[in-house]
Amino acid sequence: MTVETAPSEVLRALLSDASLEMTGKDVPALLDAHAGIPPGTRINVTFLESEDLETRREAARTAKALGFVPVPHISARRLRSEAALEELLAALQADGTGESVFVVAGDPSTPHGPYGDAMSVIGSGLLPAYGVRRVSIAGYPEGHPDIDDAELWRALEAKATELARHDLAGDVITQFGFDVDAVIGWIEQVRERGIGLPIRVGVAGPAGIRRLVRYASRFGIGTSAGTARKYGFSLTNLMGTAGPDRFLRELAGRYVPARHGAVRLHFYTFGGLRATSEWLTDFTEGVRR
Template sequence: MTALSAEETRVLKHTLREAYMEVFPTATIETRLDVLEPNSYVAVTCSPSKGVDVTLDLSERLANKGFKVVPHLAAKMVRNKSHLHEIIARLNDLPIISIFVPGGDAEAPLGDYSTALDLLRDIAETDHKFTEIGVAAHPEGHPAVATDVLTGELRRKQEIANYLVTQMCFDADAVVSWLRSIREQGVSLPAWLGIPGVADRASLLQTSMRIGVGDSLRYLKRNPRLAARLMWSNEYRPDGLLSELAPYLADPAYDIRGHHVYCFNQVEKTEQWRHKFLEELS
């Protein structure tokens, strides 16, 4: 592991303790989250196959258990303004103050909202109690959208949103370079850096291909030690990635607020790793 200064270690420990664990709704996920502290941060995804109601149902149960829940409201899964108002009314009755608004993975929208920006604009006009609204960001680009278009969208979204979450990335240099670039182009949203949790090889590669993390896969090819470790162990751990990102966490020029852990629902493994990694940092 890269040698860190005392300040870098302190900030890394803080951001890792406060990291969001992203999960997707399944029949067993609620009990699997019992390994987390009750006030832990949990983000709940919204998939085309399950829809927004399943996300809201799980978010409600977790919030009532004491978790700090961030439901994903995928724009393509919201039918119209009336549906949006129903969603907001339901969330307003819960101890939930933060939402995350991606465009969504569906090939076609269910209704009126085809982009996150469309939905954000209508959310801004509703009577909601959210103090935090997050949007997705893509350090390695998007398979269907040009980089300059993505940056322009972030500038427009920051008129409504107040934080961004980056897509999963294995390459610290790519993340840092991208952050430096968007800051220079006027994107000031505080950043939560998306990192893989402890994941088996199959889950990691499958998700990487789905979300278009091509550069990260090429990064693995350029780094044979990491690729070999993943191939031989059948498991990825983000220790090295976090150590490489640590020097930038306290730099105000980057405005990094923390980490968003894509754990692929392998909550137990990822939480065990987090505790062990924090102990090693002490």
């Protein structure tokens, strides 16, 4: 294998089994886009406060009916009681959509009920009791605006240990970002700490530059002028759209499977499910040529 062909081969491996994200209200968008999404794709269903349980259930059921693997989110701090968690898990189990879930602390600074973080949900023991077999947890290559790095690392290590204790498979889905240096450095730290879980690197699908910057600001993601230029857009010109082409090619050029372990991609569909899936199909076909 020559040096010239290595990045493309690695990029193809990274792109295989990429996952997508939708909200409960994106069912019409999923129906519109599904023909261009590979069967078996993992599709995360977010847990928005503005959406009720039935809306989330319908999204997960639709994803399954279309031949995808639904991954419903569980937002720990939005759960008002243990009964609410059990109601959610029971509903997912009844629908056949609850084998894989993504557990995250969630946005509220004050928990609405007894679960203050993802660890408390995982540690409850309720997930396997309701048929959950795989749990995704969150990773933050560029840190979190409200949590210091030491606490983030303690939490990640504790959750990985707790998943193993409950005999649950798992992976880590990272927040999106624009800085490959941060992503690669973070993955190396994960492995140095003995965490062997597969990692899905969060990637912003193609979207308007203004929207990308707005989301980055909301989640505490760095958008320095240098990083923005490297990614492919300018902070002085927010018109137009940007895709992750450069980011993915650089990531592939620096990803060493023997060193970094299992790594795949998770796309945040800020520009819409169809736009992201079509971009992903075109980009993947271009890499294969």
